[in-house]
Structures are given as structure tokens and as C-alpha cells.
Amino acid sequence: MLETKLADKPRFSDRVGLLAGAGRFPFHFADAAREQGIEVVCVGVRDHVDPALRDHVDRYYEVGLGKLGGAIRCFKGEAITWAVMAGKIHKVMMFSPMPLLRMLPDWRTIRWWLARKGSDNKDDTLLLSIIREFQKDGIEFASALEVCPELLADVGTFTRRQPTESQARDIAFGWTLAREMGRLDVGQSVVVKNAAAIAIEAIEGTDRAIARAGQLCRAGGFTVVKVAKPLQDMRFDVPTVGVQTIVGMAKAGGSVLAIEAHRTILIDREETIQLANRHGIAIVSLTGEEAAKTDPMVA
Amino acid sequence: MLETKLADKPRFSDRVGLLAGAGRFPFHFADAAREQGIEVVCVGVRDHVDPALRDHVDRYYEVGLGKLGGAIRCFKGEAITWAVMAGKIHKVMMFSPMPLLRMLPDWRTIRWWLARKGSDNKDDTLLLSIIREFQKDGIEFASALEVCPELLADVGTFTRRQPTESQARDIAFGWTLAREMGRLDVGQSVVVKNAAAIAIEAIEGTDRAIARAGQLCRAGGFTVVKVAKPLQDMRFDVPTVGVQTIVGMAKAGGSVLAIEAHRTILIDREETIQLANRHGIAIVSLTGEEAAKTDPMVA
Structure with a gap:
């Protein structure tokens, strides 16, 4: 629902x-x-x-x-x-x-x-x-x-690349964190790798949090999770990703972008997905329930 | 207790x-x-x-x-x-x-x-x-x-400068956030101003979170809150502040350092307090209960 x-x-x-x-x-x-x-x-x-x-x-x-x-x-x-x-x-x-x-x-x-x-x-x-x-x-x-509900991401993996098993665990781990950050109204995104928090977005915005993760995690391969607040007001501040997000991730060494289905705006969908494919980045859109299921430890 | x-x-x-x-x-x-x-x-x-x-x-x-x-x-x-x-x-x-x-x-x-x-x-x-x-x-x-319990900060304002009323509110606001970050085992510090989260520490550590806050909040005057986890294991990872923390805050434009009494290590106490006094920075050490009371909205 x-x-x-x-x-x-x-x-x-x-x-x-x-x-x-x-x-x-x-x-x-x-x-x-x-x-x-x-x-x-x-x-x-x-x-x-x-x-x-x-x-x-x-x-x-x-x-x-x-x-x-x-x-x-x-x-x-x-x-x-x-x-x-x-x-x-x-x-x-x-x-x-x-x-x-x-x-x-x-x-x-x-x-x-x-x-x-x-x-x-x-x-x-x-x-x-x-x-x-x-x-x-x-x-x-x-x-x-x-007037443009089609901008909201539907459920699915949009890219050729799928998350690996360890990345799927990171999605679940990051999802819990990101949801808590939303509940506290701190920010919308977290960057995780190997079930550790690399960067937590506050006022700087998602793009700068991703760039920071690239500096802290020089090995790359991290996962960006961006979700809506538990009680997201759809009149403002709806989480948004697009070409710029993927450009930033490619530069910083990110591997997976996980967003919340039906509650995240995916701007310029075709271009964004093509760019992600070109950089071998996976874009996954899930509901909260599905995100929990991506965790093999839980399943 | x-x-x-x-x-x-x-x-x-x-x-x-x-x-x-x-x-x-x-x-x-x-x-x-x-x-x-x-x-x-x-x-x-x-x-x-x-x-x-x-x-x-x-x-x-x-x-x-x-x-x-x-x-x-x-x-x-x-x-x-x-x-x-x-x-x-x-x-x-x-x-x-x-x-x-x-x-x-x-x-x-x-x-x-x-x-x-x-x-x-x-x-x-x-x-x-x-x-x-x-x-x-x-x-x-x-x-x-x-063997060195005297390193743990006792309760009190250690510096000549006291937090202003608005900074006292920021301590209470930041305290709630920092405690949540500890509960999630993300990091120990948050930087806040005017009841908004400027920077949340993850893997980068407190010093880099403070430096980032200085870039994001060019007006300065922010408050750094560093607390223990709700169930802090005193064998490791006890929050620690000292000269380096104050040097970083002075450079970034921070005004208040709020730490958790009895559960934070204040290294080189005299030097740290002197340096804070020299830069007009307030160091306040409180218990969780007192931190909540610093919020005039709650009191």
C-alpha cells in the first residue's frame, strides 16, 4: 500500500x-x-x-x-x-x-x-x-x-547490472539507516559499504555526500541509498535522482544506487539509466519491504 | 545513575x-x-x-x-x-x-x-x-x-564563555540526534546550528566532520555535540576530545563543544580549556538529562 x-x-x-x-x-x-x-x-x-x-x-x-x-x-x-x-x-x-x-x-x-x-x-x-x-x-x-506521476520510479532493477549478494546486504543495511535519517529529518541519503556507514547526508545534499564517500572509500564499490521520510509530504522535498547523481557516483567510485519505489523522482529516466549502464552502475528501485528482503542475513 | x-x-x-x-x-x-x-x-x-x-x-x-x-x-x-x-x-x-x-x-x-x-x-x-x-x-x-578515571569529564561549563540561549537549544537538539547516531553505531558527533543538522559524522571521524561544517556554515557559530552510545562499552571507542578538537573548531568557526559527562575522555584538560578560552569557545559537559533541560522549548 x-x-x-x-x-x-x-x-x-x-x-x-x-x-x-x-x-x-x-x-x-x-x-x-x-x-x-x-x-x-x-x-x-x-x-x-x-x-x-x-x-x-x-x-x-x-x-x-x-x-x-x-x-x-x-x-x-x-x-x-x-x-x-x-x-x-x-x-x-x-x-x-x-x-x-x-x-x-x-x-x-x-x-x-x-x-x-x-x-x-x-x-x-x-x-x-x-x-x-x-x-x-x-x-x-x-x-x-x-500532473506528472510518471516521474516516480516504479519497482525494479533498471540497469543491466544487478547488485551482488554483498551489495544487496548493503542496500538492506543502508535502508534502515536512511529511513532513520528521514525520520529525524536529517537528510535523505546514506552511503554504505560492507555494512558500515561511510557517509551520512545532512545539509550538504546527496551529491556532496557521494563525493565525500569517494574520498573516504578509495576502493570504491559503495552503495548509495536514497529514501523518502516515513511520513513524506509529497508536496515538497521528494527524493530526486537523475543524471547528476550518476555522474557523481561514477566519479566517486559508487556501484549501486538504491531508491525507494513510488516515492522517489527519477528525472530524465532514459538518459540516467543509459549513463548508469555505461559506468556499470546498478540502479535498483524497491519498496521498504523488498529492501528488508534483500538482506540474506534476514531472509 | x-x-x-x-x-x-x-x-x-x-x-x-x-x-x-x-x-x-x-x-x-x-x-x-x-x-x-x-x-x-x-x-x-x-x-x-x-x-x-x-x-x-x-x-x-x-x-x-x-x-x-x-x-x-x-x-x-x-x-x-x-x-x-x-x-x-x-x-x-x-x-x-x-x-x-x-x-x-x-x-x-x-x-x-x-x-x-x-x-x-x-x-x-x-x-x-x-x-x-x-x-x-x-x-x-x-x-x-x-586506572585513569580522572580523564573522564565531570559535569560543568569548563570555559569562561557559556552557551547563549540559542546555543543551549542547539545542544539539546544536537544531543537527541547524536544519541540516535550512537544507537545506530554510525558516529559519535553531530554539528548543528539554529536547530538544523549541518554535519553528521560517519566513518570520517569528528575532526573531518567539524571541518566540513565550517565549509557548509560559513557564518560559523555552530555547536559540536559528542556523546557516548546509549550502551557504551567503556573498554573501547569511548568518545574523546582534546586540543585537536578545539584547534579544528577554531579553524572551522565552531562556538560550542558539548560533551557527555562521565562518559567522555577530556585529554590534556588544562591545555584544552585554555585554548578554548583563547578562541572564545565554550566547553560544556552535561549528563543526558541536563542536556534535555538546556532546551528552553522543553523547560
């Missing part, structure tokens, strides 16, 4: 707001939405969004990371009542020197920030709080995957 | 075997033991141990990391029945290319390695398995801290 079932029909049948971050996900969403006859009004987050997205949407605005009020105004001016988030936002910017000066937040952002003083800065807490701010102005968020 | 109470009297009153890794802990142990009239027979792990240790012990041998049989033979030849471990062993060597060729294991190590095939490579699993191998030859391990 899928805990994260999407609505049967998009709740936005004629127009949708797209709050877009980095990467290819906003492109896939925009193209799918317009193919379905849904008008796309995009607010791109500056320094994150690829400006080429402009040509894939009906109307395009760009705002800085600190412009919550600006983003809400754009959507309201376009009479948006339903919106989605797609693409990565780099939280690490919050920890740069003088974040307020760098982000030049608008008043709405400052008020929002002061009001949430005392709450933690885990991803879920932050993003839910942002969603509530849009709600105050009548803008609801849905999952972008409602 | 201390879960990790040490025995009232050392179980080695005349001579002890010292299996020594990197760092200053073996020196402190050897000096304390000899002051108490205990003869110290040392087996140093090559490429880890500081060779100057030779002058602090009664008899000194050195063996490579892959020489389990060699180490056991040294102790047996000296009629050692009780031994201790002190000092860090770098597990990352296990993941270098061709570890067997690099370590040139002796037959005992190869047999031990093959026999434990299928078990995981978490720290506890590995070290307990090594201890069992010594036991087969009549050598028992005790905690090195039985």
Missing part, C-alpha cells in the same frame, strides 16, 4: 502556480502541465532556477530567496489558488555570513521569520511554515507529481 | 597489556598505570601509535593493523592476562584499495576475517569480535579508564 497516494485528479484543472527551484523537475512539471492544458504561472527562485524555464511556462517571474511577500504577490496578481513546488532549494544559504544582507528579505519574510522564532529549522518545519504563509493569502499547495 | 560505572579496583594490579592506537590517550594511561606500580607491556598499532610512547612503557612492541595473531603472540609471550585498548584506530583504512595487500594480514587475521563473514562492520561489532579473538588465548580486556 502506498502511504503517499496522490489525488486522482489534479486540483488545478486550468491554471497552476509553480514555485521553482534548481534542477530539471520544474521543466518536467511545466511541460506535463501544459500538455494537459493547464496554464503555468511560474515564480522562479533566483540563483536556483534555470532561467531557460521561462520558455516552458505561460508566465514567468523571478524572486530572491528572501522574498516570500514578493512570491505571494506574484501568485495573487495572477489569481492563483493552487500552486506546487518543484526543484531544489539550497538550505545551506541560510548559514552563509550575514544571510539577511545577502537575501535582502522583504517585510513579509522578516515578519514570518520573527514569528517562527523558537521553532527548529528542519526541512519539514521550514517548508510547512512557508506553505502556511501562502495559505494565509488563499494559495494552497498540492504535489507537483499529481 | 552511571550506566558505565567502572570497576572499583583495576583487575590488573601488577601488569597490564596496552593495545595502543593514535593520540594522547595511551600516554596518559601508561603514565597513570606506572605511577600506580603497574607494569605496562605495550603493543602499538603501526601507522597509528606515536612511537614516543616507547619511553612511557616497560616493554614495547609494534605490529601492523592486520596482525591480530602477532599482537596476541606478543601479549602471550609476556604472560599478559588483562589488557586495555587506548587510542584511535582509523577504520577508514579498511576501505582503501586492496586492504589485504596494504595490511598484509597474518593467518590469524585472515581466519578471523573469514569466520566473521556476514556480520556487519559497525564499530561495536568489529571491536567486540577482536576482543573475543584475544579471549580465546586467555587475554581479557578491561577499560583503560579503570
Whole structure:
């Protein structure tokens, strides 16, 4: 049973707001939405969004990371009542020197920030709080995957190469760890080898955790496990892998990428699988139950 | 109540075997033991141990990391029945290319390695398995801290600087995370700021996790939390901090070091505290219960 079932029909049948971050996900969403006859009004987050997205949407605005009020105004001016988030936002910017000066937040952002003083800065807490701010102005968020559910990975081994028996054990070992990290809202990925944790992702993101594993495990042959949180909100922060993940793994010496079926976005599926095949990397997509079964010690 | 109470009297009153890794802990142990009239027979792990240790012990041998049989033979030849471990062993060597060729294991190590095939490579699993191998030859391990319990940090703020209110919250936030990492036997330290996880230590060790936090959190001001595992075996892998920890934090921009009282080794106490004072870093040593209380949201 899928805990994260999407609505049967998009709740936005004629127009949708797209709050877009980095990467290819906003492109896939925009193209799918317009193919379905849904008008796309995009607010791109500056320094994150690829400006080429402009040509894939009906109307395009760009705002800085600190412009919550600006983003809400754009959507309201376009009479948006339903919106989605797609693409990565780099939280690490919050920890740069003088974040307020760098982000030049608008008043709405400052008020929002002061009001949430005392709450933690885990991803879920932050993003839910942002969603509530849009709600105050009548803008609801849905999952972008409602219009492009085909981006979610189905079950199976996608590559020619299968994990070896020892790699299958590492998948099971890493899965338990990665799920715990998700429960704690620390990060989505862990890198393991021979049933030992090589790298645990926190704020640095999956790509940097993979690069680090390559430095720590010079012998290579490691397994990257990326899973959703136990209670994954499909409106934001859905685990995503793609060409970039495989490029990073090939460089660092990774052998297996294990992702969670139905709850992970596999971007540019064909290209990603081809690239993995070229580097002899296995991509395996499993449910949590199947991952536990890959452990010969348990089975 | 201390879960990790040490025995009232050392179980080695005349001579002890010292299996020594990197760092200053073996020196402190050897000096304390000899002051108490205990003869110290040392087996140093090559490429880890500081060779100057030779002058602090009664008899000194050195063996490579892959020489389990060699180490056991040294102790047996000296009629050692009780031994201790002190000092860090770098597990990352296990993941270098061709570890067997690099370590040139002796037959005992190869047999031990093959026999434990299928078990995981978490720290506890590995070290307990090594201890069992010594036991087969009549050598028992005790905690090195039985002869130098004064190395364990007592409760208190050791520095002039106290954590701010927001840092106290980060201690509580990080403590929960660090304890979970210990329960999973991933690592001992986490780095947090503003109630977000900046870096989680896995195989790279505390010093590299701190350096990474400095790169990810350029604004600095982060808190390092280092705790024991919920069921810490005081015979090995006791969390240790010292001058090196503070040097790394000063370079990376860390502000607070929070450690677990009675279960963390504070090496070179005076020097470490002086250095922290010089850099305006706070060192706080708490019990788990106190750490929870530092959270104003909870209190």
C-alpha cells in the first residue's frame, strides 16, 4: 500500500502556480502541465532556477530567496489558488555570513521569520511554515507529481547490472539507516559499504555526500541509498535522482544506487539509466519491504 | 545513575597489556598505570601509535593493523592476562584499495576475517569480535579508564564563555540526534546550528566532520555535540576530545563543544580549556538529562 497516494485528479484543472527551484523537475512539471492544458504561472527562485524555464511556462517571474511577500504577490496578481513546488532549494544559504544582507528579505519574510522564532529549522518545519504563509493569502499547495506521476520510479532493477549478494546486504543495511535519517529529518541519503556507514547526508545534499564517500572509500564499490521520510509530504522535498547523481557516483567510485519505489523522482529516466549502464552502475528501485528482503542475513 | 560505572579496583594490579592506537590517550594511561606500580607491556598499532610512547612503557612492541595473531603472540609471550585498548584506530583504512595487500594480514587475521563473514562492520561489532579473538588465548580486556578515571569529564561549563540561549537549544537538539547516531553505531558527533543538522559524522571521524561544517556554515557559530552510545562499552571507542578538537573548531568557526559527562575522555584538560578560552569557545559537559533541560522549548 502506498502511504503517499496522490489525488486522482489534479486540483488545478486550468491554471497552476509553480514555485521553482534548481534542477530539471520544474521543466518536467511545466511541460506535463501544459500538455494537459493547464496554464503555468511560474515564480522562479533566483540563483536556483534555470532561467531557460521561462520558455516552458505561460508566465514567468523571478524572486530572491528572501522574498516570500514578493512570491505571494506574484501568485495573487495572477489569481492563483493552487500552486506546487518543484526543484531544489539550497538550505545551506541560510548559514552563509550575514544571510539577511545577502537575501535582502522583504517585510513579509522578516515578519514570518520573527514569528517562527523558537521553532527548529528542519526541512519539514521550514517548508510547512512557508506553505502556511501562502495559505494565509488563499494559495494552497498540492504535489507537483499529481500532473506528472510518471516521474516516480516504479519497482525494479533498471540497469543491466544487478547488485551482488554483498551489495544487496548493503542496500538492506543502508535502508534502515536512511529511513532513520528521514525520520529525524536529517537528510535523505546514506552511503554504505560492507555494512558500515561511510557517509551520512545532512545539509550538504546527496551529491556532496557521494563525493565525500569517494574520498573516504578509495576502493570504491559503495552503495548509495536514497529514501523518502516515513511520513513524506509529497508536496515538497521528494527524493530526486537523475543524471547528476550518476555522474557523481561514477566519479566517486559508487556501484549501486538504491531508491525507494513510488516515492522517489527519477528525472530524465532514459538518459540516467543509459549513463548508469555505461559506468556499470546498478540502479535498483524497491519498496521498504523488498529492501528488508534483500538482506540474506534476514531472509 | 552511571550506566558505565567502572570497576572499583583495576583487575590488573601488577601488569597490564596496552593495545595502543593514535593520540594522547595511551600516554596518559601508561603514565597513570606506572605511577600506580603497574607494569605496562605495550603493543602499538603501526601507522597509528606515536612511537614516543616507547619511553612511557616497560616493554614495547609494534605490529601492523592486520596482525591480530602477532599482537596476541606478543601479549602471550609476556604472560599478559588483562589488557586495555587506548587510542584511535582509523577504520577508514579498511576501505582503501586492496586492504589485504596494504595490511598484509597474518593467518590469524585472515581466519578471523573469514569466520566473521556476514556480520556487519559497525564499530561495536568489529571491536567486540577482536576482543573475543584475544579471549580465546586467555587475554581479557578491561577499560583503560579503570586506572585513569580522572580523564573522564565531570559535569560543568569548563570555559569562561557559556552557551547563549540559542546555543543551549542547539545542544539539546544536537544531543537527541547524536544519541540516535550512537544507537545506530554510525558516529559519535553531530554539528548543528539554529536547530538544523549541518554535519553528521560517519566513518570520517569528528575532526573531518567539524571541518566540513565550517565549509557548509560559513557564518560559523555552530555547536559540536559528542556523546557516548546509549550502551557504551567503556573498554573501547569511548568518545574523546582534546586540543585537536578545539584547534579544528577554531579553524572551522565552531562556538560550542558539548560533551557527555562521565562518559567522555577530556585529554590534556588544562591545555584544552585554555585554548578554548583563547578562541572564545565554550566547553560544556552535561549528563543526558541536563542536556534535555538546556532546551528552553522543553523547560
